[in-house]
Amino acid sequence: xxxxxxxxQPNQEDFILKDTSPKLGERWPGGGVxxxxxxxxxxxxxxxxxxxxxxxxxxxxxxxxxxxxxxxITGSCDPYTEVKLGNYKGTTRHFEKxxxxxxxxxxxxxxxxxxSSVLEVFVRDKEMVGRDDYLGKVTFDLNEVPTRVPPxxxxxxxxxxxxxxxxxxxxRGDIMLAVWMGTQADEAFxxxxxxxxxxxxxxxxxxxxxxxYVSPKLWYLRVNVIExxxxxxxxxxxxxxxxxxxxxxxxxxKTKVCPTRTTNxxxxxxxxxxxxxxxxxxxxxxxxxxxxxxxxxVLGKITLPLTLFEKRLDHRPVxxxxxxxxxxxxxxxxxxxxxxxxxxxxxxxxxxxEGGYHVLDESTLYISDQRPTARxxxxxxxxxxxxxxxxxxxxLPMKTKDGRGSTDSYCVAKYGQKWVRTRTIxxxxxxxxxxxxxxEVYDPxxxxxxGVFDNCHLGSSDKPGGSSTARDSKIGKVRxxxxxxxxxxxxxxxxxLLVLHxxxxxxxxxxQLAVRFTCLSLANTIYLYGHPLLPKMHYLHPFTVNQLDxxxxxxxxxxxxxxxxxxxxLRKEVVEYMLDVDSHMWSMRRSKANFFRIMSLLSGMITASxxxxxVCQWKNPITSVLVHVLFLILICYxxxxxxxxxxxxxxxxxxxxxxxPRHPPHMDIRLSWAEAVHPDELDEEFDSFPTSKGHDIVxxxxxxxxxxxxxxxTVVGDIATQGERIQSLLSWRDPRxxxxxxxxxxxxxxxxxxxPFKMLAFIAGLYMxxxxxxxxxxxxxxxxxxxRLPARTDSMI
Numbered sequence: 001x002x003x004x005x006x007x008x009q010p011n012q013e014d015f016i017l018k019d020t021s022p023k024l025g026e027r028w029p030g031g032g033v034x035x036x037x038x039x040x041x042x043x044x045x046x047x048x049x050x051x052x053x054x055x056x057x058x059x060x061x062x063x064x065x066x067x068x069x070x071x072x073i074t075g076s077c078d079p080y081t082e083v084k085l086g087n088y089k090g091t092t093r094h095f096e097k098x099x100x101x102x103x104x105x106x107x108x109x110x111x112x113x114x115x116s117s118v119l120e121v122f123v124r125d126k127e128m129v130g131r132d133d134y135l136g137k138v139t140f141d142l143n144e145v146p147t148r149v150p151p152x153x154x155x156x157x158x159x160x161x162x163x164x165x166x167x168x169x170x171x172r173g174d175i176m177l178a179v180w181m182g183t184q185a186d187e188a189f190x191x192x193x194x195x196x197x198x199x200x201x202x203x204x205x206x207x208x209x210x211x212x213y214v215s216p217k218l219w220y221l222r223v224n225v226i227e228x229x230x231x232x233x234x235x236x237x238x239x240x241x242x243x244x245x246x247x248x249x250x251x252x253x254k255t256k257v258c259p260t261r262t263t264n265x266x267x268x269x270x271x272x273x274x275x276x277x278x279x280x281x282x283x284x285x286x287x288x289x290x291x292x293x294x295x296x297x298v299l300g301k302i303t304l305p306l307t308l309f310e311k312r313l314d315h316r317p318v319x320x321x322x323x324x325x326x327x328x329x330x331x332x333x334x335x336x337x338x339x340x341x342x343x344x345x346x347x348x349x350x351x352x353x354e355g356g357y358h359v360l361d362e363s364t365l366y367i368s369d370q371r372p373t374a375r376x377x378x379x380x381x382x383x384x385x386x387x388x389x390x391x392x393x394x395x396l397p398m399k400t401k402d403g404r405g406s407t408d409s410y411c412v413a414k415y416g417q418k419w420v421r422t423r424t425i426x427x428x429x430x431x432x433x434x435x436x437x438x439x440e441v442y443d444p445x446x447x448x449x450x451g452v453f454d455n456c457h458l459g460s461s462d463k464p465g466g467s468s469t470a471r472d473s474k475i476g477k478v479r480x481x482x483x484x485x486x487x488x489x490x491x492x493x494x495x496x497l498l499v500l501h502x503x504x505x506x507x508x509x510x511x512q513l514a515v516r517f518t519c520l521s522l523a524n525t526i527y528l529y530g531h532p533l534l535p536k537m538h539y540l541h542p543f544t545v546n547q548l549d550x551x552x553x554x555x556x557x558x559x560x561x562x563x564x565x566x567x568x569x570l571r572k573e574v575v576e577y578m579l580d581v582d583s584h585m586w587s588m589r590r591s592k593a594n595f596f597r598i599m600s601l602l603s604g605m606i607t608a609s610x611x612x613x614x615v616c617q618w619k620n621p622i623t624s625v626l627v628h629v630l631f632l633i634l635i636c637y638x639x640x641x642x643x644x645x646x647x648x649x650x651x652x653x654x655x656x657x658x659x660x661p662r663h664p665p666h667m668d669i670r671l672s673w674a675e676a677v678h679p680d681e682l683d684e685e686f687d688s689f690p691t692s693k694g695h696d697i698v699x700x701x702x703x704x705x706x707x708x709x710x711x712x713x714t715v716v717g718d719i720a721t722q723g724e725r726i727q728s729l730l731s732w733r734d735p736r737x738x739x740x741x742x743x744x745x746x747x748x749x750x751x752x753x754x755x756p757f758k759m760l761a762f763i764a765g766l767y768m769x770x771x772x773x774x775x776x777x778x779x780x781x782x783x784x785x786x787x788r789l790p791a792r793t794d795s796m797i
Contacts, residue, residue: 051388056111086115136162216276218359224350300325356537388514398454593673
């Protein structure tokens with residue numbers, strides 16, 4: 001079995017990206033070189049498995065058996081097969097009372113761990129009491145096993161006569177087997193039973209296999225509630241205060257109460273929901289009467305299937321329809337009372353499924369797909385993304401087994417609608433997956449997200465449907481933006497896996513990846529850079545910020561629920577972590593990080609202003625003289641200003657090319673403000689919503705938030721004050737100041753009219769660049785005048 005080695009806790013300086021040199025493509029057909037069978041049909045790409053290290057496996061396919069002998073006592077046979085190679089042993093499921101069973105199972109044994117030269121396949125009869133009966137066996141010499149290399153056709157299984165215990169004679173019964181040496185590129189690899197997961201039994205086997213998932217196709221459902229007619233309240237003596245409530249699945253939205261009390265209310269409001277194909281939910285609409293704040297009476301109801309509504313691809317309006325409301329309280333058991341109704345209330349709706357939007361299920365900051373819902377609106381892919389998930393190093397123990405730390409890790413990658421999950425490597429701190437996956441790329445300005453998790457569903461009691469209450473633990477996450485990758489270059493790096501805990505940031509290991517982005521059309525890629533990030537419907541009929549947040553949360557819930565129904569399930573905690581469901585929650589740490597990001601942006605402007613001030617102060621006379629000469633040239637030839645500016649930026653770009661980033665970006669603890677964060681701020685970040693803390697802690701955090709908000713309030717107030725002072729220049733709020741300013745404007749107009757612009761620019765420039773001996777430390781006259789202008793702060797309470 002695999003040995004455990006205690007991982008070493010990394011130092012704080014170890015949170016960096018590292019270069020690696022894996023043996024990619026060695027011993028693969030064509031040597032893993034591009035062009036060795038990787039391109040088919042001119043434009044269709046097929047994976048060559050050249051981004052992973054080759055792993056050799058012995059495959060045993062147990063197909064079926066025939067004419068097995070029955071037990072002399074029971075007269076029946078409950079057969080199963082046992083595949084044994086050294087200390088590793090795998091068994092098929094058993095069949096009751098069947099002499100011609102069909103198993104169709106594949107077993108895989110890693111060549112690096114083979115400790116025997118003989119493969120034995122036993123057929124046994126399962127007994128409820130005592131030892132299982134021996135029916136026969138087949139042995140293979142591993143030196144004689146053939147090697148199969150895809151794209152060769154699968155090896156055809158053959159019939160073998162069973163032998164006795166000593167292998168000296170044949171016994172009754174035959175078994176159909178295929179035995180070959182292959183790699184992880186074999187199509188039998190994903191569904192095979194792996195010897196390194198021999199400790200997993202029962203239904204836990206379903207949870208260790210590698211799988212590819214596809215997110216459900218999401219649609220926005222727009223319900224335009226226009227009006228209703230003949231709405232009759234339950235209390236005939238009052239006029240209803242009507243509103244409409246619409247429910248789709250677990251999503252519930254309401255219109256505003258009609259401002260006028262009437263039996264024919266008018267709303268004309270849009271309610272937007274998220275739904276997914278296949279459409280399992282119904283649209284349930286009720287018209288209700290606001291009797292008082294705590295009581296609403298249902299006046300009518302209608303249930304409509306989503307397949308009834310039109311799918312819209314652009315902004316053209318769809319037709320409106322009237323729907324009769326069923327009087328609430330008259331159900332199927334009261335059909336006679338329905339006939340007593342002389343008329344029916346009805347509601348006027350315009351409902352459509354929006355195919356021109358991209359349904360956001362992830363933050364736009366890390367978006368991996370921008371295509372609209374309707375496939376008819378998709379463009380051709382502009383590139384191919386290939387990712388080789390090689391291995392992980394130095395993982396920390398995530399749980400305890402038999403008194404020892406253990407980690408059963410797997411990796412999940414998400415890009416666009418395609419999710420991939422590697423197989424689970426059990427009981428290892430240095431798992432090696434060596435699995436390669438491919439995605440079509442429709443926009444380079446997108447992000448692929450990879451996460452590593454600890455599998456907590458390997459017990460025999462864990463059903464494929466995912467009913468267990470255990471949660472897979474997160475080990476870390478990596479994001480790679482495709483636009484930061486050079487085309488056709490293979491990036492082999494080891495990414496730090498960082499997780500923020502209430503105790504602080506912790507490095508839980510490293511993830512080794514090989515990434516290659518291949519650009520299929522440079523012209524289309526350049527064309528995309530001038531186009532909007534999202535489909536045009538997002539700009540023609542945009543949603544509000546609150547709507548987008550709510551719709552994203554609903555879309556994430558739908559994706560999580562649908563993927564949790566797969567086998568093996570991609571569990572909700574995994575999907576939420578990959579989609580950053582809590583990225584919008586308040587965090588003092590994130591607020592500080594964003595503040596210092598802004599300060600780093602302003603630092604360039606501050607540096608430039610300091611440099612200009614040094615020029616004006618003549619701290620470096622040579623630089624000041626050169627600036628004067630450049631200034632005089634630009635004054636004499638003003639047509640050179642813009643060309644000089646763009647040429648300067650061009651030269652800066654060429655100069656910076658030497659120091660261009662050589663690696664993709666990675667999680668930065670300093671940028672995230674995670675290395676020096678206060679423990680209480682982390683505790684607040686991990687608090688539930690609404691809070692579960694005591695009153696004293698909540699009061700302290702509230703006071704801290706008030707102090708931070710007070711400083712922000714002061715800054716915002718200062719900005720407003722400066723703006724109001726500018727407004728007061730011509731508002732006659734200060735008659736003397738406005739009189740002085742308009743006289744100055746008149747004089748300036750006359751001077752500017754009679755004086756050449758070059759002369760004015762020359763005088764103003766020399767004045768700004770004048771020598772310090774001609775400067776005063778006192779504020780300038782314009783500054784003094786501006787600071788004396790009135791603002792509206794005097795009117796604030």
